Amino acid sequence: MAFWNLGTMELKEFRPGIMSKAEFGANLIMVFMEIGAKKEDTGHRHPFDQCGVVLEGQIEMFIGQERKLLDSNESYFIPSGEQHGWKTFERPVKVLDISLKQPQI
């Protein structure tokens, strides 16, 4: 579907504690995620860019050596190959995330 209302859209469980809906195009994957409280990704990397924006809640992210507590209306850009991870706190967080459908090395 071309358009999503992120406030009313129905999501499905992607991983325990993470609800999501994804759109797969020829090149891009757009994923809307609701990440539950007290979840963490301690870090990983991949050979393609990834970016997005926090729409509700707070999430701590690190990208390489940079670490930041992101509120709604803050965006992130993870360069290809850069180590990155995130952590949520007491409240769930809503994020729209975009990455490549297939690695373009």
Next chain:
Amino acid sequence: MAFWNLGTMELKEFRPGIMSKAEFGANLIMVFMEIGAKKEDTGHRHPFDQCGVVLEGQIEMFIGQERKLLDSNESYFIPSGEQHGWKTFERPVKVLDISLKQPQI
């Protein structure tokens, strides 16, 4: 820079009536745009996906045969090759937009 605060970031004029800031990675371009009132793109297409989310204001978009008035917290996904365009009204609009850095045909 890895992180942007979209509320306080300084923008530059990209085209008349459109202020923006862009991040170029290996694969992706992420652009934060403030589009002025009463602007229009009557339509174009390109051989790669594009997507994004409205963060403030209202914008009318069409993607192929689908046309919608988008408010904040609504997202769009433009499949590769699909004709698309947009129109703003009385107020400026803030959009975070993501597309491929180079066409991946």
